């Protein structure tokens with residue numbers, strides 16, 4: 214299985230050696246969903262009150278959010294990962310997953326976004342993607358829209374959860390952005406309000422995978438304070454960059470029983 218993930222992630226990198234992504238000439242999930250909805254004359258009532266945003270397939274492709282697109286081979290790595298997560302969380306009541314890494318820039322945000330798109334494609338699952346990197350919110354930037362209200366607005370201003378949720382036009386996916394940057398991120402993530410927010414998300418969406426993009430482990434106390442609130446942890450490791458020593462140090466800060474597995478990012482072709 215690890216070999217399969219490596220092969221797929223290697224494929225992901227092969228097209229990205231020059232730092233650019235070729236725009237995929239394929240239709241997007243949103244287009245397909247729109248067509249289907251139009252044909253059926255139906256609009257999803259569940260997302261009626263969420264702020265709707267438009268995603269641009271070309272922009273997403275340039276930002277390496279490839280799992281949004283149909284029939285791209287690079288998405289296979291995420292399908293393998295999704296299958297493993299579903300197998301390991303099947304039957305579990307709560308499915309909150311935190312995506313982190315030892316160091317900055319290893320690919321956490323991209324992995325969280327692509328994983329969320331991949332879950333939204335699975336017919337049985339719905340997914341909520343949450344930006345938990347309160348210092349440096351970037352999910353909305355990768356997806357190409359203004360953050361609007363986010364986690365920080367709930368924590369510091371008491372904004373209701375319903376005002377935080379964005380619907381990116383994909384039937385089974387919603388997003389909560391980080392809002393504006395906040396320097397007391399660790400305190401915020403470990404606060405009773407954050408605990409309340411995660412509980413509310415779990416209650417509101419009991420059948421849903423909730424994926425949190427969070428900061429790196431070794432650069433602050435954020436993950437340490439947030440880990441107790443989630444059910445599972447995925448650790449992104451950048452191949453050829455992160456040392457075993459740093460991975461070991463990072464694991465020391467995580468509850469072992471919550472570690473779902475590792476994503477070896479940017480593997481070179483064997």
Ligand SMILES: Nc1ncnc2c1ncn2[C@@H]1O[C@H](COP(=O)(O)OP(=O)(O)OP(=O)(O)O)[C@@H](O)[C@H]1O
Pocket residue numbers: 225226229276277314316317318319320321322323324346349351428429478479
């Ligand atoms: N598999 C990949 N192939 C090529 N580039 C990648 C890959 N994964 C991530 N990148 C690039 O690496 C950079 C960092 O990615 P990303 O923002 O996902 O990392 P991060 O771990 O969330 O960073 P931070 O710690 O700053 O939040 C981005 O420019 C992204 O496009």
Ligand SMILES: [Mg+2]
Pocket residue numbers: 321322323346351426
């Ligand atoms: Mg990030």
